[in-house]
Amino acid sequence: MNYSINSEIAKIFNHMAFILEGLNVLFKPRAYAQAAEAILAWNKDVEEIYKSEGLTGLKQIPSIGQNLAEHIEEIIKTGRLKEYEKLKKKLPVDIEGLSAIEGLGPKKMKILYDKLKIKTVADLAKAIATHKIAKLEHFGAQSETNIQRGLKFLKTNTGRIPLGYILPLAREIEQKLSKTPGVKKVIIAGSIRRWQETIGDIDILAISDQPKKIMEAFVSLPEIQTILSHGPTRSSVRLKIGLDADLRAVAPKSFGAALQYFTGDKNHNVKIREIAIKKGLKLNEYGLWRKEKNIACQTEEKIYAALGLDYIEPELRTDSGEIFAAQKHQLPRLIPHGSLKGDLQIQTNWTDGECTIEALARAAMEAGLEYIAITDHTKTLGIAHGLDEKQLAKQGQKIDALNVKFIKEKINFKILKSAEININKDGSLDIADAALKKLDIMSVAIHSAFRLSKNEQTKRIIRAIEHSLVNILFHPTGRLINRREPYELDLEAIIKAAAANRVALELDCFPDRMDLKDTYVRQVIARGVKIAIDTDAHHPEHFKFLELGIGTARRGWAAKNDVINTWPIKKLLKWARK
DNA sequence: GCCGTTTTCGGCCCGACTGTTTTCAGTCG
Numbered sequence: 001m002n003y004s005i006n007s008e009i010a011k012i013f014n015h016m017a018f019i020l021e022g023l024n025v026l027f028k029p030r031a032y033a034q035a036a037e038a039i040l041a042w043n044k045d046v047e048e049i050y051k052s053e054g055l056t057g058l059k060q061i062p063s064i065g066q067n068l069a070e071h072i073e074e075i076i077k078t079g080r081l082k083e084y085e086k087l088k089k090k091l092p093v094d095i096e097g098l099s100a101i102e103g104l105g106p107k108k109m110k111i112l113y114d115k116l117k118i119k120t121v122a123d124l125a126k127a128i129a130t131h132k133i134a135k136l137e138h139f140g141a142q143s144e145t146n147i148q149r150g151l152k153f154l155k156t157n158t159g160r161i162p163l164g165y166i167l168p169l170a171r172e173i174e175q176k177l178s179k180t181p182g183v184k185k186v187i188i189a190g191s192i193r194r195w196q197e198t199i200g201d202i203d204i205l206a207i208s209d210q211p212k213k214i215m216e217a218f219v220s221l222p223e224i225q226t227i228l229s230h231g232p233t234r235s236s237v238r239l240k241i242g243l244d245a246d247l248r249a250v251a252p253k254s255f256g257a258a259l260q261y262f263t264g265d266k267n268h269n270v271k272i273r274e275i276a277i278k279k280g281l282k283l284n285e286y287g288l289w290r291k292e293k294n295i296a297c298q299t300e301e302k303i304y305a306a307l308g309l310d311y312i313e314p315e316l317r318t319d320s321g322e323i324f325a326a327q328k329h330q331l332p333r334l335i336p337h338g339s340l341k342g343d344l345q346i347q348t349n350w351t352d353g354e355c356t357i358e359a360l361a362r363a364a365m366e367a368g369l370e371y372i373a374i375t376d377h378t379k380t381l382g383i384a385h386g387l388d389e390k391q392l393a394k395q396g397q398k399i400d401a402l403n404v405k406f407i408k409e410k411i412n413f414k415i416l417k418s419a420e421i422n423i424n425k426d427g428s429l430d431i432a433d434a435a436l437k438k439l440d441i442m443s444v445a446i447h448s449a450f451r452l453s454k455n456e457q458t459k460r461i462i463r464a465i466e467h468s469l470v471n472i473l474f475h476p477t478g479r480l481i482n483r484r485e486p487y488e489l490d491l492e493a494i495i496k497a498a499a500a501n502r503v504a505l506e507l508d509c510f511p512d513r514m515d516l517k518d519t520y521v522r523q524v525i526a527r528g529v530k531i532a533i534d535t536d537a538h539h540p541e542h543f544k545f546l547e548l549g550i551g552t553a554r555r556g557w558a559a560k561n562d563v564i565n566t567w568p569i570k571k572l573l574k575w576a577r578k
Numbered sequence: 579g580c581c582g583t584t585t586t587c588g589g590c591c592c593g594a595c596t597g598t599t600t601t602c603a604g605t606c607g
Contacts, residue, residue, distance in 0.1 A: 031579040
């Protein structure tokens with residue numbers, strides 16, 4: 001899918017928000033920034049929406065009203081936005097470049113431009129070298145030093161890092177801080193607690209009566225490159241890996257309120273606080289208050305309840321309908337962590353995996369699973385030495401033998417015969433039906449011809465879904481986070497075909513795939529289509545990624561029964577036999 | 579500029595930390 005128009009418009013709106021902020025305009029900046037966020041999060045191309053439903057369609061997007069819908073219309077029609085051009089003249093600077101400097105926001109950028117005509121990072125470096133900054137009003141020697149330091153450590157704009165690659169480090173820091181004297185509890189909050197697919201920083205909450213001690217421990221961690229701020233209850237650091245980490249400490253009695261506040265996300269919290277205001281209350285990280293009187297603070301559950309809401313799980317806190325559902329008691333019962341019984345995508349050393357079937361099976365047992373499907377690539381994927389019909393049959397014999405061995409060892413574990421069957425360019429499969437019939441479960445995927453037109457790609461995949469033996473479509477959109485855009489395809493049409501043919505769509509939870517992503521999971525299960533959460537394991541260590549898949553499925557409002565590999569093996573095989 | 583089951587007008591989250599300030603504005607989350 002091509003959302004470049006969405007990101008282009010979001011970028012313009014974000015720039016406008018920034019400039020308006022610099023011009024001291026009230027409230028509009030938030031309106032523009034929220035609109036930008038909403039457009040980015042929307043799963044449909046705004047140009048398509050506009051073409052089929054006009055301005056009315058655009059106004060269905062949250063935070064888009066008459067004015068912004070007309071702005072979008074103008075950008076689609078003319079490729080530019082006059083109002084943006086006008087604003088740009090008032091602050092014609094490299095917003096992205098300069099924003100990468102810690103502590104430099106719209107107001108200061110405006111001063112730097114007005115007084116010194118600083119437009120770029122290079123201009124800024126020059127001004128620093130000649131000590132012009134310190135002499136400016138509202139700046140000083142310290143500001144100059146800080147900007148100089150900021151120039152050295154530009155905020156990494158390589159983007160966000162997949163959760164799976166950050167989680168081990170975050171947990172290590174959590175462990176270390178837990179050992180500080182006087183600490184009652186340390187918990188990772190923020191986007192990690194919400195299981196967001198990528199992470200921009202690590203947020204940690206500490207419960208302690210002696211917050212200064214834990215702040216001291218935090219800023220002394222060996223993982224740290226620089227200290228950005230260091231106060232008695234809050235500190236902020238840049239880690240050596242280029243990511244920021246924040247620690248917030250509160251007293252035990254404020255635990256629930258602080259956890260709610262520090263988990264976010266921001267939009268969710270703003271909405272929750274607005275609900276508090278409407279009830280004549282105030283919510284902050286210390287509790288829920290009516291004037292000076294405390295209403296709730298110990299647990300998140302109590303705070304949500306006091307606001308008339310069912311408890312909202314962290315994964316759902318994205319301001320995308322969860323608050324309304326909590327008011328109406330309509331929140332889903334999310335799939336619990338640890339409820340997967342199997343993993344249906346695993347590659348072995350028969351193709352591009354690193355280990356034997358048995359080693360992977362034993363690792364899966366260790367991870368608490370009851371079954372796995374071996375899904376080596378098939379023959380047309382030359383680079384992975386894909387298996388042909390004969391080799392598949394031979395692998396089947398090996399799997400049979402291992403299953404017998406497990407029975408003899410009295411191990412309750414089963415290996416299923418499967419494959420990651422390659423979909424040809426025309427939508428046919430590269431393995432003959434006779435060989436496919438011998439497999440326990442059949443999964444398909446595309447690995448080539450990524451650049452087909454949207455129409456052709458969609459038709460190709462639907463043809464594979466319609467094959468009478470196919471059970472699962474692997475990594476349906478093909479995106480690789482920070483590396484490859486998804487293929488152009490009409491996901492709605494694919495979901496429809498999957499529903500009609502009772503085919504499941506995969507949530508491949510390898511950290512940089514996470515495909516389907518959260519919002520797509522929500523779209524898919526809303527249409528009654530099942531998902532399979534698989535690790536795509538190539539190595540025994542990879543089974544630890546299962547928790548990431550559950551996190552993303554929960555973000556997509558999935559219940560246990562929406563996920564086929566929570567089922568006992570008998571139920572799964574019955575389903576697979578169509 | 580958006581939004582609404584207390585509002586179609588009058589609201590718009592809240593607080594810590596920093597640096598420049600003698601009481602506060604900017605930035606950040």
